[in-house]
Amino acid sequence: MPLYRKHKSSGRPKLPRTSYEVLNNNVDYGTRQIDHYPRPYSCQVTPYRELDFSERTKRAAQAVVPFLLGPCKAIFIGDVATGKTSLVHRFCHESFEGNDYTATIGLDFEVERFQVLNQAYTLQIWDTAGHERFKCIAQSYYRNASAIVVVFDMTRPDSLLNGKRWLDEALRLNSRTPVLKFLVGTKKDLLDDQALCDIELEAIKMAYEINAEYWPVSARTGENVTKLFRRLTALAFDYGVQRAMETNESLLQPPGNSLLNLYFLRKEKKEKKFLKCFNCTIN
Numbered sequence: 001m002p003l004y005r006k007h008k009s010s011g012r013p014k015l016p017r018t019s020y021e022v023l024n025n026n027v028d029y030g031t032r033q034i035d036h037y038p039r040p041y042s043c044q045v046t047p048y049r050e051l052d053f054s055e056r057t058k059r060a061a062q063a064v065v066p067f068l069l070g071p072c073k074a075i076f077i078g079d080v081a082t083g084k085t086s087l088v089h090r091f092c093h094e095s096f097e098g099n100d101y102t103a104t105i106g107l108d109f110e111v112e113r114f115q116v117l118n119q120a121y122t123l124q125i126w127d128t129a130g131h132e133r134f135k136c137i138a139q140s141y142y143r144n145a146s147a148i149v150v151v152f153d154m155t156r157p158d159s160l161l162n163g164k165r166w167l168d169e170a171l172r173l174n175s176r177t178p179v180l181k182f183l184v185g186t187k188k189d190l191l192d193d194q195a196l197c198d199i200e201l202e203a204i205k206m207a208y209e210i211n212a213e214y215w216p217v218s219a220r221t222g223e224n225v226t227k228l229f230r231r232l233t234a235l236a237f238d239y240g241v242q243r244a245m246e247t248n249e250s251l252l253q254p255p256g257n258s259l260l261n262l263y264f265l266r267k268e269k270k271e272k273k274f275l276k277c278f279n280c281t282i283n
């Protein structure tokens with residue numbers, strides 16, 4: 001039974017997303033619109049220390065012509081039954097199915113559309129079973145990921161240790177740089193304060209070791225789930241725009257123009273206009 005309701009309930013909402021009304025718990029369901037840089041769970045446990053979108057990203061997003069930034073591919077990895085599918089399901093469908101999940105067969109992906117700084121941006125969320133027998137799909141699963149989310153079950157410390165192995169494998173098969181890394185502990189609702197403290201100490205150590213941003217979440221209650229996804233999307237957008245500008249990738253519609261070109265073109269136009277006016281006043 002969801003603890004909130006959408007303002008509009010007919011079918012899956014289209015862009016721009018409707019906002020969500022929190023009814024009786026303290027979970028921020030947020031929207032798919034991101035205007036400010038979302039905060040990390042802890043400023044101490046993140047390698048991504050920026051407090052705001054980069055100036056370049058902000059200027060680019062103000063471009064009048066909407067630009068086409070490739071989607072963010074976020075892959076979720078970790079031991080079986082750590083809660084990957086539940087986490088993705090909670091974010092995409094705003095519900096928790098309890099024990100009704102069957103292990104994901106092969107892989108599955110969801111697409112979520114965001115508006116970041118008023119630019120359309122797509123998040124592809126790839127979820128896999130993590131069974132060794134699906135290793136043959138691993139290559140295409142890991143390839144070209146902009147974000148890697150290592151998921152562990154906070155009630156099972158062994159799944160935290162295995163997380164490093166999963167990440168090494170993903171980094172070996174994914175040559176894209178930079179890649180954003182998150183370490184996400186699930187099932188927070190099952191832990192008392194002491195158990196949470198104990199596992200968080202280990203998780204924080206691991207997060208430093210693998211250079212990842214740490215988040216404890218619960219798919220059951222929804223705690224921190226939307227915050228995590230909004231943070232991931234904003235970071236991926238920011239890094240994606242900067243990467244595109246550095247590599248002069250084509251971002252604009254119609255294809256063939258680069259974001260940088262747009263700036264130079266607009267700057268040139270402005271300068272020409274200014275010259276004209278200047279001439280007018282002289283004449």
Ligand SMILES: Nc1nc2c(ncn2[C@@H]2O[C@H](COP(=O)(O)OP(=O)(O)O)[C@@H](O)[C@H]2O)c(=O)[nH]1
Pocket residue numbers: 079080081082083084085086087097098099100101102103104129186187188189190217218219220221
């Ligand atoms: N209490 C609790 N159970 C969870 C949570 N997330 C997942 N589970 C349960 O953990 C089991 C495995 O979850 P699933 O999402 O299938 O794991 P996956 O194999 O990593 O995709 C299921 O029985 C879920 O109901 C959570 O946040 N809290």
Ligand SMILES: [Mg+2]
Pocket residue numbers: 084085086102103104127128129
């Ligand atoms: Mg699964």
